[in-house]
Amino acid sequence: MTMRGLSALPLDDDLLDRVMTFCPTFGTLGAMVLASKGFHRVFQTHPKSIMRAVAYNIVGPALPQALRLIRYPHPPPEDPIDMATTCPEDHEPSVMTDDEKKLLQENAEVVQKLENIYSLTTKDRTSKTSLLTSEESWRFRRASYRIMLYCKLFPGNIYSFDELEDLDDVQIAKIRRQRTAVLNEYPTDELLEIFSVVKFIGGIFVEVNGGIDSSDDLDVLLSAGPAGAVSCWEDRDASGLDEDLLNLLDGDENNNLFTGYFSLPFQNIWATRNIKPPKEDEPASKYVLDQVNGANDTCSHCATPGGLALLTQANWDRQQIFSTQLLKAKLKSNQTLTFPFAQAAGNLSDAESLGCFIAGFFAMSRRAPGFEDWEVGQSYCQPCLTKYLEEHAWIWLLEERVKTGWVPPEDCWYGYNCNTQTHKLAHAQQKNHLCVPTRGSV
Template sequence: MTFCPNFDTLQSTILVSKTFHRVFQTRPKSITRAVAGNIVGPALPQALRVIRFPYDDYDTLDGDLSMATACPEDDKSVITAEEVEKLEENCQVVAELEDIYSLMNKDRTSKTSVLTSEESWRFRRAMYRIMLYCNQFSGTRYTEEEIELNDEEILDKIRKQRTAVLNEYPTDELQQLHSVVQFLRSIFISLSTTDLDFIDSLLSTGPANALRAWQDRSYEVIQDDVEFTMFDDEDDAPLFEGYFSLPFENIWTERKVTPPKEDDPASKWILDQVNGANDTCSQCATPGGLKLYTEANWDRFPIILANLLKKNIKRNQSITQSFFTATAHLVASDALGPFIGDLFDFALKIKPEFDGWERTDSYCLTCLTRFLEEHLWIWFREERIKGGWTPPEDCWYGWNCRTQIHKRYHADTKNHLCAPIKGDPA
């Protein structure tokens, strides 16, 4: 029974016979904990600590720093049925975040984690500790009256409590936690084209919300989960300012430890090795490492597809309106990756100059962008024809035509999804 991979299997085993059921009744605590360990792994103590918060209804603003040591990680109390459900839910979140972390920091060619068992333990232990921290210091745990007028005395108590909580961990494990915070920060940064002034506010919503934002490809999906206005540029959010950085700074100073650099990668202190860190683009040999694009991360291609239409086609409203409709299912979805893969297969039939470009290779942003620009408009033309569209007479200037931009009649009555036969094709 202790080797059951999950609790559904354990339940099925218990129901097989009365004998098995009696065996379970003799050791329910140890069997349940063993199966929980099979699900969560060696980070089970940290995972249990998350689901057992809050502890004894402590007052977060009473100035007492005991929350730092409340419910220790070596708690061996019985795991209840309700806790089992929460364990499995949180474990799924952490596992999916590990997959994302691995893709971004360990190996760009695999959508599932390739972290070693030791690396995975470091990552998951830190992630559960971050979960706990965000639960302890969630914005929804304070009333507006408690923090109104930016009461410095109250804010100072909260900051001291945050420092006390993180100060319980050894320096090496705290450095690992810092790396995982950097990873969560990178998720939110990747979802915005501008700097996020409220990044600390986003981090305070916790790892589960970081995962939701990644999956939805927008941090706006988590706004409804936050009570306080923190997404308005005109409003300050002193409660969240330096949410992690201030406690870290206090601890590094107290322990006389060299603080991490701002540009330290999220792989530092977590990973022992990075796969393909020195790889170059398959076409232009530009160094790229983990920033290169492969089938595993094509769905995160950062450029809007309509902007990749050839030359002036992208400014032809007659074409772009139809193009948006044809590619709407690809926007912010996992369907984009397979679509780009199919485009590679399509390219072999129409562009001999791209012979040797394989979907299994790695490409820098410039090369992959050029590939898409050369093939996307041709694919769209073929798709329109398959859908019953009959192309009108070709415009002599094709995709390079400037008239299609400002004269709708010309754009509607001439085909510009073609190569120019007049004018400068460059």
């Protein structure tokens, strides 16, 4: 039935009101209100409750935290207590401006992506989409929005290098009091949720950078918040972050504004509340998740325990890859192959292309001996998956080249083990080395 047809029916106002509250986005609501006089009339009667309902459909039960994030005034008040109590989390229906609707939607997308990553790395490694229960999701999102607000109040790029140098101890102490006051507004159980989500976000920065040199650098990166973490995860590095923030990494050692960005306020609050601090080595699932799936799983090949760190189709892109290093034996030093291999592999710098590349190794018609029963749905430890990729990279390259019309020359007797291919270009060009050796190495 068309919208116009629906509005022509003698539906009572309560029903029209109810229909509008089911809109999944503000765009759908807007179209409905424009398309029918009946909807328009009812919307004008109850704009606050209908908008609130649609906002809830977008954000979920963390809506009060999401609204505070977008409505917090700029610049913020300077007094720590004022800063902590301004624009409290709003549980009442209210009219939303177009800018607010847009920001709400954008932030909801960031938090949804972050939850998907959290679920994949902390809850269940087999699904790219969040498998958190509604209760777990609520805790996670509530904490995420509060972290976003914190990072908005204390951004990493607010001061230039020169301004940072000019900050004296009194000013830094004041900012630290502000940070403590802002977090101190939350009850302890919800503060522990924030602690866990901060730990998870820190873990993203560590993983995509292949480690972090210092806790100060990690503190700077944490100020990029959930949006920064999502961008780093998708890009598999930190280069997409704000340039001013990146400049702070390995920066002036005298600048300690970011030292203990989250950890110092937490320490202050645990001490003031006389609470035993959470342990640093506690998993990021604690305080948010009721259950973790597959925590005791082992590698399908070698039975090494791996839990959530095991690699499977949904999380292959967590594997760090330098493509030409995957070429077997002496092939990685054959210049006539390394370039075509890198070209065929393409740009593996982001998570999506990396996942597709590894998927291709499981879709090959030919398998190396001993790997015939490996399947995409199984989970492997990092060394085993690396071994699988190494044993198949040369076969994959051979298939890819043949697909594009390449006719291999005669096989070299020594195949991928041939030493001559590494230093005699003519030999490397005249013989095919993408083959199993039939004689001992030279």
